[in-house]
Amino acid sequence: MKRAFRIAYDGRPFHGFQRQPDVPTVENELFAALATLDIYDPVSESRPTGYSAAGRTDAGVSAIAQTVTFECSEWCRPVVFDSELPRSIHVYASTEVTDSFHATHQASSRQYRYLLMESSLEAERARKAAMRLSGKHDFQNFSLDTTGTVRDVSITVESSPPFLVLSVVAGGFPRQFVRRIATVIRGVASGMRDIDSIDTLLAGPVRGEHGVAPAPPEPLFLAAVEYPECEFTIDSQAHSRAVEAIETQHQQDRLEAGVRAEIAESLRATADQ
Template identity: 50%
Template sequence: MRAFRLAYDGREFYGFQRQPDVPTVEGTLLDTLEAGGIVDDGETPSGYAAAGRTDAGVSAVAQTVAFEAPDWCTPAALNGRLPGSIRAWAAADVPEEFHATHAASERCYTYHLHAPDAADEIAREAADRLSGNHDFHNLTSDESGTVRDASVRVERDGEFLVVTVSAGGFPRGFVRRLVGVLAEVAVDGQSLARVAEVLSEESLQGGRGVPRMPPEPLVLTGVTYPDVDFSIDEEAVESARGVFGQRRTSALERLRVTESVLQSIRE
C-alpha cells in the first residue's frame, strides 16, 4: 500500500468524489490509474480510500489517497499522466490495513476571506468562542456527527482574513458556514452574541440561518497521520510548482486587466 499527497485546483471540478457525467478529482485520478493498467474499467484499486471529500470549487494541498500501487507508481510518474490541475508531490509506504479516511487524526482547512475592512479583533474573539468542543448543528446540513472539537484561528494578511480551522473531521459545509459567522460579526457588524446563538441548542432556519460562504477561497491544507512519514518527491514538487506558478501568473494577469477596467470606469 502506498499513500500519496495530492494538490489540486478545485475550481475546475465538481468536487472530489467521483460522479457520473461531470469532472471530479477522484474520477480523474481513477481514470488515470485505469489508463496506467492499475485497475480495470470502472473499478477502484485494492485498499483505495481518500482522506476526505472536498466540495465543488474547493482546492487542496494535502488531500491524501492510498491504494495498492505498483513500484513504478511514484508521485512523479502519476504527474506524467494526470492533468496539470492535479499534482502528486509526496508518498509513503503504509501498512496493508491503512485507511486514508479513518487513520487521519486531524484535518485542517484554510479559508481566504477577502475582508479589507473587517474588525480583526472581533473576528479573533468570535474564533475563540467557536473553538472547543461544541454541537455545531447550526453549521451543517448533517443530522448526526455534529459534535466536534474544533480549533479556529484568524490572521490578517493584507486585504484578507486567513481563517484556519482544525478538527478530527468535519460535517458537511461546516467550515464555509463557520466563516459565514465570522463575516457576520466582523464584516457585517452583528453582535458577538450571534456566536452564542449559533452554538445554542435552538435550530436556526430561514432568515436566521448561517450563510454558507463561496467554496473557491477554501483549501484543504493539512491531513495528519501520526505514524506515517511522507517522502517528498523533488521531481514531482518541481512539476507542481511549475504548474501552479503558471496558474498564479495567469491569475495575476486577469487581476491586472480587471483593475485596469475598474480604474477606467472610475475615470
C-alpha cells in the first residue's frame, strides 16, 4: 500500500528539507527513520519505493504541512514513523493514496506564511503592497530561478500582534520567492520603499543595488499543502507528542529571548549612568 504523511518540523537545526551529504537535513532524518523501520534499504535503494515530497524548504524554514508519500506496510502509522525521529520533526497524520499519487505534482495549492515584527511597520501600507503583488506576474526579480517565474499568487496581510503575518498562496513557488516578497512588503510597510517600486520590479529585470534580497528564513513556514482528493487522519498519540514537544521548545526559546532582553536592558542602563 501507499500512504501520504503530514509532517511538521522546526527548520532551524537543518540545512533545508532536501537530502544532502554531510549536513543535517529533514529528509536525511526521514530516510534514516524509514531505514531503521526496514521500510527501505539505503544500501540498495536511493530512496523509499514510490517516494515523493510536497516541496523543498530552504535552510532554517519550518513547516506544518510538509507531505511525503511512499509504499509501506499497514503497520507504518504516524506514531510508529514519528517514534524514530528527533524531537524537531513530527509525523502526525496520514492517509492511504493511490499507487500513482505524487506529493509534488498533485498538490493543488501551497501556502507559506512569513512573520514580520509589527512595531515599526504600517499595516495598511503592507496590505496595499500585498494587493499590488497579487495576481499573475513574471516574478523574475523575486527568485534565484531564471525559468518558471511566471506565477499566479494571492498575498494577504493580517495583524496578529506583535506580528504582521504574510500569507502567500500559489500552486508552486520558485526559489526564495516568499522571502523576497517579504523583503519588499517590509520595505513598503516601513516607508523605506515606495509602493510604486513594485511596478518596476514586475516590469522587467532589476539587478544590483535596486534588486531584492531574500529576507531571513527563520520567520517563514510552510503552512498548508492542499490535495483535493485526500482526507488526512490525525494520529492522536503522535499529534499530542508533537504539540508537547513544540510547546516545550517554545518555552525554551522564550527563556533564551528573555536572557537577551535582560542583557540589552542592562547595557542600556549602563550607558545612562
